Amino acid sequence: MKHDDRAHDVADSGGEAQAESTFAALAAPLVDEALSHNASIHADASPESLHQLRVALRRLRSLWWAYGPLLDRQENTRQRALYRFLADAAGKTRDWDILLELLAGEKNETNENGEEGATCVTPACLREARERALAASRETLVNADIRNVLHGALASTSKELNTAPERHALQKFAAKRVRAAEKSLRKRMRTASRAKRADYDLLHDVRKAGKKVRYLIELFGPVLDDVGQDQTLKRLKKLQQCFGELNDVTASIALLRENTSLFADETEAHAALVFLKERRKACRREAVRLLREA
Structure with a gap:
């Protein structure tokens, strides 16, 4: 779905930049970033790609919060709740990654103390649980149709702002x-x-x-x-x-x-x-x- 990216930065020729017409220029790169990281976790779900997907979705949520006074309250609340839901979906796997990293750190600390037999190998049961969480995260994000959801939100919000009678x-x-x-x-x-x-x-x-x-x-x-x-x-x-x-x-x-x-x-x-x-x-x-x- 395409969105109108004309005149985002300037209200009119020689005019002052408007909040309404600049929204899409701020949101579009975040949408692209989120979709890029979403594609990455389907190809290779590294801890970093999951983390960056959550960050991009959180930034989108903050941007929609910033524009809240100019938007329909109910629709804005729904959009922000959706970004939180998607971030939480990725977060379920990220939580396992953090736990595994922390426990690996525990083993490293033991090694530095010179105790024999300590390794950086985390229990296989936890690694398996992480993989199950990843499968669930992928399924949630696929079923959410994240590409169309994000492009749809960008298009509808841009339209609402650009057709509003008042300018800021x-x-x-x-x-x-x-x-x-x-x-x-x-x-x-x-x-x-x-x-x-x-x-x-x-x-x-x-x-x-x-x-x-x-x-x-x-x-x-x-x-x-x-x-x-x-x-x-x-x-x-x-x-x-x-x-x-x-x-x-x-x-x-x-x-x-x-x-x-x-x-x-x-x-x-x-x-x-x-x-x-x-x-x-x-x-x-x-x-x-x-x-x-x-």
Whole structure:
């Protein structure tokens, strides 16, 4: 399905760029990127291709959030829910990849301590579970007809924006939406930092809000006031890395607990859980430290 890509950057000859007419130019590359990574996981589902597919879908979700005030609320909510569903489909396999990477790290740490008999081989039962998750992810994405879904969403949203009676200057609109995302982030950071104990759900909310701010700055970067923009992105990336590690370990603990029956050796499953809990404790401590310094 083709979309109209004419005059996305400029309202009219000599005019100011409009938010409505620029939407497709922002969304189309993300759609192409998502479809490219989707094709990759059908050919060779590496952990990186799954991760990049999720990132592209999350960026699309953030872009649709940014344009929410200009769109039909119900339809916009449906589109964003769809991107989340597709990202979660890829995420089920990615969660297994993260767990396997963390457990391989456990073996590496053991090797560095000089203990004999430690290897980087993860239990075959977990690798088999990962393959089953991959088959389910592929089936979900195929049945979702992701190509037509994404092109259809791009075309329908572009049409809605381009036929709207009102027009908004892109620079002013972008700055306003970034400020709204930043305000939400600050609110979540204050709430999390004031908690009496490290609350994972509150820290997770900070992580999601930080991602949205980062994605919007990257998407709208060329039209934003660039004063302090690089430093903001640098701080957000540092925060995201730390909070992302905490999220990975927490999700891995939940996944392992759901699948301890896969282990032939109960002792091995217990040792893996102990290792992950220690990692989570360290990650949570670092996340709280960064939050209070921010």
